[in-house]
Amino acid sequence: MLQAERLSKRYGPVLALDAVSIGVGRAECVALIGESGSGKTTLLRCFNRLVDPDEGRVLIDGVEAAELDPIALRRRIGYVPQDGGLLPHWRVWRNVGLVPWLRRMQNRDELAERALALVGLEPAVFADRWPGELSGGQRQRVAVARALAASPDVILLDEPFGALDAITRADLQLAFGGLRRELKISAVLVTHDLNEAFLLADRIVVLRQGRVEQEASPTQLREAPATEYVRRLLLRARVPAA
Amino acid sequence: MSWLAGLHGGLALLAGFSALAVAQNPPARPIVVASKPFGESFLLAEMFAQLLEARHFTVDRRLGLGATEIAFNALRTNAIDVYPEYTGTGLLAILGERPSPDPRQVFRQVAREFRERYGVRWLPPLGFQNTYAIAVRQETARKLSLATLSDLARVSRTLRAGLTPDFIGRADGMPGLEKAYGLRFGSVRALLPAVKYQALAAGEVDVIDGYSTDGFIARYDLVVLEDDQRFFPPYEAAALVSPAFQRDSPAAVAALAELSGLLTETDMRRLNRRIEVDGIPVPRVAAAALLNLGLTRAGPAESRPTREVSGTGVFPYLWNQRSTILSLTLRHLLLVGVSLAGAIAVALPLGLALERRRRAAESVIRGVGLLQTLPSIALLAFMIPLLGIGVIPALVALFLYSLYPILRNTYTGVRDAAPEAVAAAWALGMTAGQVLRYVRLPLAAPVIMAGIRTAAVINVGTATLAAFIGAGGLGDPIAAGLALSDTRMILSGALPAALLALLVDAVLGSLERIVTPGR
Numbered sequence: 001m002l003q004a005e006r007l008s009k010r011y012g013p014v015l016a017l018d019a020v021s022i023g024v025g026r027a028e029c030v031a032l033i034g035e036s037g038s039g040k041t042t043l044l045r046c047f048n049r050l051v052d053p054d055e056g057r058v059l060i061d062g063v064e065a066a067e068l069d070p071i072a073l074r075r076r077i078g079y080v081p082q083d084g085g086l087l088p089h090w091r092v093w094r095n096v097g098l099v100p101w102l103r104r105m106q107n108r109d110e111l112a113e114r115a116l117a118l119v120g121l122e123p124a125v126f127a128d129r130w131p132g133e134l135s136g137g138q139r140q141r142v143a144v145a146r147a148l149a150a151s152p153d154v155i156l157l158d159e160p161f162g163a164l165d166a167i168t169r170a171d172l173q174l175a176f177g178g179l180r181r182e183l184k185i186s187a188v189l190v191t192h193d194l195n196e197a198f199l200l201a202d203r204i205v206v207l208r209q210g211r212v213e214q215e216a217s218p219t220q221l222r223e224a225p226a227t228e229y230v231r232r233l234l235l236r237a238r239v240p241a242a
Numbered sequence: 243m244s245w246l247a248g249l250h251g252g253l254a255l256l257a258g259f260s261a262l263a264v265a266q267n268p269p270a271r272p273i274v275v276a277s278k279p280f281g282e283s284f285l286l287a288e289m290f291a292q293l294l295e296a297r298h299f300t301v302d303r304r305l306g307l308g309a310t311e312i313a314f315n316a317l318r319t320n321a322i323d324v325y326p327e328y329t330g331t332g333l334l335a336i337l338g339e340r341p342s343p344d345p346r347q348v349f350r351q352v353a354r355e356f357r358e359r360y361g362v363r364w365l366p367p368l369g370f371q372n373t374y375a376i377a378v379r380q381e382t383a384r385k386l387s388l389a390t391l392s393d394l395a396r397v398s399r400t401l402r403a404g405l406t407p408d409f410i411g412r413a414d415g416m417p418g419l420e421k422a423y424g425l426r427f428g429s430v431r432a433l434l435p436a437v438k439y440q441a442l443a444a445g446e447v448d449v450i451d452g453y454s455t456d457g458f459i460a461r462y463d464l465v466v467l468e469d470d471q472r473f474f475p476p477y478e479a480a481a482l483v484s485p486a487f488q489r490d491s492p493a494a495v496a497a498l499a500e501l502s503g504l505l506t507e508t509d510m511r512r513l514n515r516r517i518e519v520d521g522i523p524v525p526r527v528a529a530a531a532l533l534n535l536g537l538t539r540a541g542p543a544e545s546r547p548t549r550e551v552s553g554t555g556v557f558p559y560l561w562n563q564r565s566t567i568l569s570l571t572l573r574h575l576l577l578v579g580v581s582l583a584g585a586i587a588v589a590l591p592l593g594l595a596l597e598r599r600r601r602a603a604e605s606v607i608r609g610v611g612l613l614q615t616l617p618s619i620a621l622l623a624f625m626i627p628l629l630g631i632g633v634i635p636a637l638v639a640l641f642l643y644s645l646y647p648i649l650r651n652t653y654t655g656v657r658d659a660a661p662e663a664v665a666a667a668w669a670l671g672m673t674a675g676q677v678l679r680y681v682r683l684p685l686a687a688p689v690i691m692a693g694i695r696t697a698a699v700i701n702v703g704t705a706t707l708a709a710f711i712g713a714g715g716l717g718d719p720i721a722a723g724l725a726l727s728d729t730r731m732i733l734s735g736a737l738p739a740a741l742l743a744l745l746v747d748a749v750l751g752s753l754e755r756i757v758t759p760g761r
Contacts, residue, residue, distance in 0.1 A: 075671035085666025089684050102671050
């Protein structure tokens with residue numbers, strides 16, 4: 001579905017990505033985990049060309065991303081930023097219908113309502129609200145609905161639940177996990193929360209200083225941490241050792 | 243809405259102006275008579291104008307132009323045809339030459355130099371001198387036995403002076419007096435001519451500068467100290483005539499010369515008193531004076547419509563002047579509306595463009611901000627050689643002053659508008675144009691509107707200065723009222739201007755609320 005081959009990206013003196021390769025299969029969820037500055041967000045942004053790598057290539061369904069129009073590409077891929085990024089001057093229904101509107105789809109109101117219902121927000125109650133009238137959890141749900149409204153095959157999530165309180169976060173994680181499996185969407189999830197990665201991901205990529213430290217399924221990672229760094233990461237996150 | 247109406251009116255007026263410019267043929271052109279912004283200059287200019295009209299010339303009055311620099315620049319470049327000037331001012335302020343005590347010699351010198359340097363002609367002097375006068379109250383003179391400026395120098399350190407800003411700075415004013423007499427006052431306050439005499443009479447200051455023909459000297463029974471060292475150069479009044487005017491209209495110039503030598507200092511003090519103290523309208527005083535001199539006959543000049551002032555209070559006066567005030571207000575709105583519309587049309591796109599070139603942005607905006615620091619009178623004086631006098635240079639100046647607040651707020655507003663929303667819109671596939679149109683601009687709209695509102699309110703205030711380059715508006719009665727010490731006249735411009743500022747602020751304020759998106 002998504003393929004990154006030997007991606008390198010340099011910002012001035014900082015090597016954000018150093019020959020990173022990963023793949024994301026159909027309906028698979030891959031978590032990118034690492035500290036700030038590990039390159040996980042840069043890698044995520046290469047998939048919808050918010051960042052173009054200096055070296056290496058990105059393949060989307062086997063087509064080189066560099067050959068695709070970035071605007072059209074972004075409209076095909078769902079995106080959820082950490083802070084929701086809702087347009088404060090648009091009501092909820094308009095925010096959710098953004099991508100269908102950009103893609104000039106016919107039934108955008110219907111798509112928006114369906115997406116709202118998917119994330120557990122009653123359209124009749126929420127469609128006409130302003131983002132400022134929502135709680136943090138509701139705003140993130142709207143952001144997820146907005147990413148899903150045009151039924152993309154792939155969705156990119158940049159620490160989507162990081163700013164929420166623990167209870168709300170757990171609610172949203174469960175809801176999102178179920179929804180993704182049900183809709184069979186591929187996902188790339190950037191997070192610094194290892195527990196979140198274990199809960200939602202089929203595969204975990206640990207990044208450190210722009211390199212892949214380990215790539216494994218949650219079970220493999222727990223059973224056989226490849227390096228001291230990964231072991232410490234597991235300890236710190238209080239993930240029970242296998 | 244108000245400024246939209248102003249914009250329409252303004253465009254119509256601009257169109258009218260250019261039509262006028264095309265239609266102007268030398269013979270049919272009205273003679274532009276101007277004055278500087280003080281009572282005697284108003285009066286002399288009005289006498290010039292009425293004399294010309296009595297000789298069947300068409301006259302366009304531009305009374306109360308900024309100051310010497312503005313009036314003279316306008317004359318030199320043929321934007322005006324004639325205004326009253328003083329030989330001493332010509333020698334010191336315009337030519338920058340050293341003063342000489344002999345009036346005949348000074349006149350010969352300015353006449354020669356002005357002809358050679360500028361092609362400008364001095365008509366023979368009108369007959370009186372209006373030189374600087376240093377005045378004190380009767381009791382001060384008695385108590386300290388003051389008769390001359392040398393006497394004053396002995397005690398000057400114990401006295402408080404109230405001087406016109408002009409006089410404090412110019413070489414033939416305070417700095418020269420310090421050198422010639424060793425005058426040094428205990429304190430010096432800058433006072434406008436309009437309040438100087440009241441301040442002296444009320445004992446707020448002890449010494450003021452005035453002019454020897456001021457009507458207030460008699461009114462307050464002041465003592466003018468004798469210039470025993472002959473420091474002040476002679477200030478003989480005369481008509482100053484532009485190069486084009488003397489070439490194109492010799493007959494009109496000859497008509498003006500009829501006034502030469504006819505006015506004495508006593509005459510002038512009496513005429514000035516009627517204007518400054520008795521509050522009689524300038525056109526009536528001028529008409530009566532011309533009649534007395536035998537230059538006009540009772541009839542045409544006397545029947546010129548002059549506004550009778552009934553009642554003594556401010557409000558009866560304002561009511562009486564309502565149609566004048568209304569038309570001045572409309573002119574004012576037009577100046578504000580057109581210059582503001584122009585500033586929006588330039589600053590808004592520029593602010594948006596700079597948002598994409600942030601490295602250049604700060605220096606460009608700071609450069610525009612520098613315009614804000616230019617004194618308005620200096621800017622106006624600078625523009626006369628390029629744009630003449632009247633509405634056009636006023637619009638350009640107001641336009642330049644309006645740029646900064648709009649530019650600054652547009653740039654900052656668009657740059658700082660909800661960055662996370664902008665990032666998300668971009669990540670979901672909006673084009674740069676869509677991000678600008680649907681996200682950045684609407685989110686920045688309240689900030690941009692606030693900038694426009696600031697510019698508009700400042701503009702309403704600054705536009706009162708347009709009077710100094712003959713552009714009209716509510717500054718006209720303010721400038722004339724200041725010149726004639728007429729409080730009611732000042733208020734008839736200042737009150738509507740203040741109300742207009744409040745109104746513009748309120749209208750744009752509600753517009754600001756309308757464009758504020760969401761919650």
